[in-house]
Amino acid sequence: MDRAPGLSVRLKLTLSYTGFIMLAGALLLAAVWLFLLRYVPERALIIPGSTGTSHGVFPIRSNLLRVFAPRAAAVLAFLLVLGLGGGWILAGRMLGPLTRITGATRLASTGSLSHRIRLPGRKDEFRELADVFDSMLERLEAHVAEQQRFAANASHELRTPLAVSKALLDVARTDPNRDTGEIIDRLHAVNTRAIDLTEALLLLSRADQRSFTREHVDLSLMAEEATETLLPLAEKHGVTIETRGDITPTIGSPALLLQLTTNLVHNAIVHNLPAQGTVWVNTSVRPRTVVLTVENTGEKLTPELVSTLTEPFQRGTERIRTDHAGVGLGLAIVKTITHAHDGTLTLTPRPAGGIRVAVELPATDRHSDR
Structure with a gap:
């Protein structure tokens, strides 16, 4: 099937991890502002001589916002870089088993059924998939080998009566004085055996396909x-x-x-x-x-x-x-x-x-x- 090119799963996972981290960071910063900084008074009265400042009203919240905003932006930028880098590495490690499974599938599609994934490690979704795929390859390899043996044996069995029939016909043609009744009887027996073999092969095929009414x-x-x-x-x-x-x-x-x-x-x-x-x-x-x-x-x-x-x-x-x-x-x-x-x-x-x-x-x- 021809498909249009698209983003790789690794890149999609990386962007998903990064987006989640950015969203979590933004929500955390919003929570800090909403539940902490909003309770800071807008202005405060400064007592002369208490801190070395002159007497007057000092705008606390606006100053905090000017200090908080650039630092929040720096934190989000750091989370963006961390999400992209860490997400790319993490996605690569998570998709490593899938890469091996894909490689084994490509080999199987070319006719190589002897290859096995044998993914190490404890059981998880990827390893369960690899084990099922290995079992399928094993059964498929055995089935193909059985079918090849069956085809070879069937060819041999079908060739035998045909060869016997040809030999009997050659004898009848080269020796006109030979008893034709004996040759006809032997041809009848050989032909009957060939028919029985053919019917048995058809029955075997029909039963294997499960094309019958229960x-x-x-x-x-x-x-x-x-x-x-x-x-x-x-x-x-x-x-x-x-x-x-x-x-x-x-x-x-x-x-x-x-x-x-x-x-x-x-x-x-x-x-x-x-x-x-x-x-x-x-x-x-x-x-x-x-x-x-x-x-x-x-x-x-x-x-x-x-x-x-x-x-x-x-x-x-x-x-x-x-x-x-x-x-x-x-x-x-x-x-x-x-x-x-x-x-x-x-x-x-x-x-x-x-x-x-x-x-x-x-x-x-x-x-x-x-």
Whole structure:
């Protein structure tokens, strides 16, 4: 934004300090004249021989005024100089932290997000502003780094099916005798995976922007629907699903919360033991929140590995290519949907193997009108 040039804040503060000092000095001098000198008599009778003066009437008040006026003017001039000099120095010291904050802001505007103000001293308004600005820069830097990793990973994931499709088409063109049915089936599978990945990216973007209508939702119903939908997949993998819990009312997008629950149950099924695995789905109510918990058996995971599973395209095991391997965005979508609903997501490795995922969302009155 283009702005017309104006006075600096330091000069404005200096003039304000000077004006206040001058006003206080003028009021003090006026008070001296009003409450002290006004009671001095206008004239006084001088007794002969008492002070060495001749007999007569001496004008006291007018003489005092002639003496008082130039000295009052000198005092005001001194206060003016003191106000300008002292105000300039004092304003500079007061605005010193603001200068550092402005410099950090200019650096951030050029794209340098690693700079921190780290203003020393005890807490005051400037230092609180600097701390908030440092926290904002830290979060912004982490967000930008996450987005860069996400863009790189998404490009890699999208490039893979395109490269496979190109290779299959090259094979079909150079080898006309090759079975086209096999190539078509493989192209169909690769194309399906690319579509799934694209839809997952769109869902992740929509949830992150919070562009959805909020309605009353019961998480326990979402858990039942997700479990029923994925029951054939669980039977195929030899996994048993146990569902229990209370009515858990919250407010949000039914479609997104169903996607969240489905992703959690799907991950718990496919990342499980090779046979005779178990998935536990539980919903519970706390004083101000509702909790959806999904646990599963499986390989033992370290806390360091678990802390990275919500990043896009991260998997707890090697990247296997099966019909239910997923696109590596399951828990990333869960994290985004949870944050979009003002909730918290907690991942904890189970001592016996597997993982425990808890989604905590704000609770609503279960008897409220829909």
